[in-house]
Amino acid sequence: MHNFHKILVGLDLTDIDEQLIKAASFITTAFKSKEIYFYNVIRDFSVPEELIKEFPTVVEQLIVDRKHEMENKVNQYYSFPDGIKVNFLVKQGQPTKKIMKFADEKKIDLIMVGRKPKPKSGGIIINRLARRAGCSLLIVPKEYDHALEKLFVPIDFSDYSLDAMQQAVAIARSNTKPVKIIAQNVYNVPQGYHYTGKSYKEFAAIMKANAEKNYEKFIKQIDTEGIDIEPIYSLDKNDDVMGTIFAVAKKSLADIIIIGAKGRSATAALFIGTNAEKLVQIDSKIPILVIRPTGRTEGLLEYLKEL
Numbered sequence: 537m538h539n540f541h542k543i544l545v546g547l548d549l550t551d552i553d554e555q556l557i558k559a560a561s562f563i564t565t566a567f568k569s570k571e572i573y574f575y576n577v578i579r580d581f582s583v584p585e586e587l588i589k590e591f592p593t594v595v596e597q598l599i600v601d602r603k604h605e606m607e608n609k610v611n612q613y614y615s616f617p618d619g620i621k622v623n624f625l626v627k628q629g630q631p632t633k634k635i636m637k638f639a640d641e642k643k644i645d646l647i648m649v650g651r652k653p654k655p656k657s658g659g660i661i662i663n664r665l666a667r668r669a670g671c672s673l674l675i676v677p678k679e680y681d682h683a684l685e686k687l688f689v690p691i692d693f694s695d696y697s698l699d700a701m702q703q704a705v706a707i708a709r710s711n712t713k714p715v716k717i718i719a720q721n722v723y724n725v726p727q728g729y730h731y732t733g734k735s736y737k738e739f740a741a742i743m744k745a746n747a748e749k750n751y752e753k754f755i756k757q758i759d760t761e762g763i764d765i766e767p768i769y770s771l772d773k774n775d776d777v778m779g780t781i782f783a784v785a786k787k788s789l790a791d792i793i794i795i796g797a798k799g800r801s802a803t804a805a806l807f808i809g810t811n812a813e814k815l816v817q818i819d820s821k822i823p824i825l826v827i828r829p830t831g832r833t834e835g836l837l838e839y840l841k842e843l
Contacts, residue, residue, distance in 0.1 A: 538672060538703060538829060540567040540646040544639055546631070546661075547576050547606055552650035552678050557613040559676045559823070560648055562684070564617050566710040571621040574610055575638065576602055577631040595628070602626045632664040640670055648674045651820070666826055672797075673826040680823050681791075687717045688790035688822075690781045693754045696796030699827045701758055704794050708763050717765045718788055719755075722780050723747045724772040744769050782820065790822055797828035 545560045547553045557574075564572055578598065603626045616622060627634045639647055647669055649662055665673055687704045691697040701719065708715035723746075729739040751767050772780045785793050 541570045542642060542644045543569050543572045543646045544644045545574050546635055546649045547574055549605055552652055553609055554613055555678055555680045556648060556650040556676050557610055558682055559680060561615045562682055564620055569620055573623045573625055574606055576606055576626045577634045578628045599626045632661050636669055644671050646672045646674060651675050651677045672828050675824045677821050679821045683791045684711060685713055685715050686791045688785045688793045689719050690795055691719050691721050693750045698757060700794045700796035703827050705758055705760060705763055718768055719765055720768045720770060720784055721747045722770045722772050722777050740771055785822060792823045792825055794825045797826055
């Protein structure tokens with residue numbers, strides 16, 4: 537399980553911020569977070585030199601005004617948990633680089649960003665953060681209703697899906713209401729199955745039985761006492777794992793999808809895996825939590841700046 541002691545919330549001062557701030561209030565309370573940073577980035581802009589001479593404080597005043605706007609919005613929607621330190625920061629530059637650099641310097645455990653219904657630049661930022669941030673990432677859609685009572689965890693029995701399941705169990709234990717976890721494994725019938733003399737249906741049954749055995753081994757690695765977990769096994773017939781996952785999550789009325797980032801080494805942490813990346817790119821109305829241990833990209837920040 538990963539403790540979200542330090543959280544960074546990226547605000548852009550649009551209507552998506554309301555959902556994001558309310559989600560931050562829930563997360564910081566549930567995980568007893570110690571510090572939260574409400575962070576806004578003003579993109580680089582050029583001011584004519586003659587105007588700088590006439591109005592030397594124009595940029596500084598913009599930053600001050602932006603910070604006051606953030607504070608007013610946060611005070612409107614955020615319930616401050618006891619003992620948490622709240623910070624407001626406004627920076628100037630390229631959003632992804634600024635957020636990643638700050639998150640690395642402050643050892644942030646979780647970055648929270650909003651997803652607009654039809655993302656443009658915001659979608660690009662989300663994809664870049666999902667690939668490169670050295671900590672977990674929570675993507676909050678505008679439609680988020682703040683319930684976390686049905687958690688959806690795609691699993692392939694790997695270490696990174698184990699991370700995701702452990703986090704789901706931690707969320708379930710921290711919730712005051714009953715929580716159900718749906719653990720979905722997507723299996724398929726490999727090419728060449730007919731050489732075994734089995735039909736497609738027969739080999740699909742074999743693959744499902746194998747997945748069920750792997751699940752029993754997988755779940756024993758986690759303390760799940762008192763937690764309601766339902767394993768689901770889905771046959772991918774169209775070579776579209778993420779489409780299968782998203783369709784089942786939507787049908788299940790999942791409140792959130794929790795998926796693990798690929799790799800445990802610093803180099804591997806640059807990637808979240810092809811399937812997870814496809815899931816992040818879906819214009820989802822379901823929040824997506826990408827679990828990545830804090831600091832996996834330590835030592836690679838200078839390289840990432842150039843990407």
